Amino acid sequence: MLTVERLTKTYRGHNAVRDLSFTVPDGQVTGFLGPNGSGKSTTMRMCVGLETPTSGTATFDGQAFRGLRHPSRVVGTLLDATWFHPGRTARAHLAAMAALAGLPTSRVDEVLDRVGILQVAQRKVGGYSLGMKQRLGLACALLGDPAHILLDEPVNGLDPEGVHWMRDQIRQFAAEGRAVLVSSHLLSEMALTADRLVVIGRGELIGSGTVEEFVGAAGSGTVEAEVSDPTTLVAALAGQGIAAEREGDTVTVTDTAVTTTLIGELCLDHRIVIRSLTRATPSLEEAFLGATADAVEYRAV
Structure with missing residues (x-):
């Protein structure tokens, strides 16, 4: 289980995340929702040591990410699908990651096959579509067969068939007993995918609970x-x-x-x-818009 406890991040006097606490239970998909600029990505980056919290903690089964002996076997992340070197192949990327993590090379083809890009694994990533890069990012997250998976906007760049495929993958991760945290701006997709929701605005917790509880709280x-x-x-x-x-x-x-x-x-x-x-x-979208109305940084005109 991922436990976030009183997590705070301050930049030049501005609280990007403030006193945020929530849990991501094993065997469930937790949807992480909030308006743009609400602190979702910052929170996920703090969970895996890419940002240092001003205060508070994020722990995986009681351990902070930086204290994990074999982090890739505990946590898998897809936070940015654009970081891959365009001149390397998908297989080369994964082989390098496996070597660094001390994982068997057999895992490379296993995860490539699971995400559906085994047949194009020898192509350079620079020729991949954004959707294919999302699949490669997911393969990287799965490489160590982790118990926790953090995905930031995983359906970006996917066509409808790809979105359906990603939804099935995420649900399968939870069915395998993993704790899954997924951020997305596609509320209709979260209504179909998530078991629970954590909703934040301006870096603070607005609400959490099952999808039914969150919608029910809207009236x-x-x-x-x-x-x-x-x-x-x-x-x-x-x-x-x-x-x-x-x-x-x-x-x-x-x-x-x-x-x-x-x-x-x-x-x-x-x-x-x-x-x-x-x-x-009310739909999830209506409940979300009502709950976050006072936490939107800007509005359409």
Whole structure:
């Protein structure tokens, strides 16, 4: 398990990350979400020793990254898919990494095959698309068969088929018992991939928990009722202190405390025929935008 405890990073008096604490459990995918500039990449870099925290700790099964005897066997990372030397082949990159880590050379072809680029392993990386580089980066992360995997925007540059493939890979990592931390700006993809979420804004924790808990905290959504007598229903709701909007025969209530059961009972009491009665729950995107509204550094105009 990855444990982040009161992690802080200050640059020239500005807190890029502030007093941040969360966990990434084994056997689960934890989605790491936040607006641009919220500190996600800085946090991940601190976890693996690429940035020095001002204070706080990040530990893998109780050990800091810099204290690990064989780091590649504990943590695998894909933080930047553009660092590869363009004049080297994918196999050469991985062979060098295996030699440095004291890993058997047999692992090179194993991970190349797993990420689907074994057939192009002798091509120079300079000729790879960004999506192929993402796959190579994933191969590097898997080389030591680590128990923890950190991926920063792993679907960047992938076509729809590649995104689906990456999602399956990430889910498989968790199924194998690994602790997986994934940052992404594709909220729809995180809704399909993550078991849990950690959401930050301006370097601080906004919320954490399962996807269902995070969406549920945003409210239970709106209730829409198409009825035979919308005027009477609106008046009945107003009598209970509940505001409602009417458009044609449809009455909409945004009060999250209002249930479909209450609407049904009011309609029964006033002999109103219900044609349809639905609750629209917020999406992950709607919940995220609501939770981070005050933490956005800039807005579209």
